[in-house]
Amino acid sequence: MVESYDTRADRWVVCKAEDKSPRAYHGVVAIGCLIYVIGGFDASECFSSCRVFDTRSKLWSEVAPMNNKRSYVSVALLDGQIYAMGGFEGPPRTPTAGLSSPRLRCAERFDPRTNQWTR
Template sequence: MLYVVGGYRDGWAPVADVFAYDPRADRWVRRASLPTPRGALAAAVLEGRLYAVGGIAPDGGSRTLEVYDPRADRWEGRAPLPTGRDHLAAVVAAGRLYAIGGRVGGSYARNLAVVEAYDPVADRWERRADLPTPRSGIAAALWQGRIVVVGGEAPTGTFATVEAYDPATDRWAPGPPLPTARHGLGAAVLGPGLYAVAGGRTPGGSRSGITEVLLPP
């Protein structure tokens, strides 16, 4: 199943809507709403449950972490994110949920380098090595055992920057830059490649249909 969680309506009003797509039936089904409406959040699957972290709530920035059980169709709250932020990335690696980068109050003039990892057994967050390049509007995926963070935006422009994190050593290393700098993109692994999909080439509300793939050396 593919889940779409939260987001915005017209006027930048955060919503709590959750929909699940069944590729076999080719249809969407409404699921239990987020307890906390949010836009610009991040989500990832850990041990069969869907975690929704950060974002912008109706009252402003959100530290909220909520977890969805697809069998029960129910959300529950978990330990809040230590550093509230939006336009961040979330990736699961080595049994932890990583919340990476992002910004404060929706402003890409207030980008963050913060990386925090959530332990679902202890219901606890721990600080990890900072993202070398503070940025928001990023995408990230687990590729070849490393968390790879791509793109992003700042007042000066968009990023082609690619940085890879090794959970075993808590260290970052530079990767091959994107051919096309952009923000608000998606990242996914398919076969041997890491795909960077769509996104805007200039800061703000720009968009594109560009798709580029990073392949192993």
């Protein structure tokens, strides 16, 4: 779900446009009126997908997926490009086995103009 802060009402408001499935441990970055939700985990699967929420139309869309699945991903915006760094390709821990997925030691960059991720 997405919440926005209404400065006139001085309160948080839940947007009525929910994404198609929940995800946690994702990265988030905003470019203008677009909010990019990158990677993540849904309690059973790790994602390489990247979803975009348009704050004007209140619609979700999909852009090109990353080269790697990433949960607990760190993201940054620099010169209009999105960088996704590190994270895990699967759940980092399981209740019984401890560490279950090695840390990723790589990064990739997304160019919104070409809709492409590069290592």
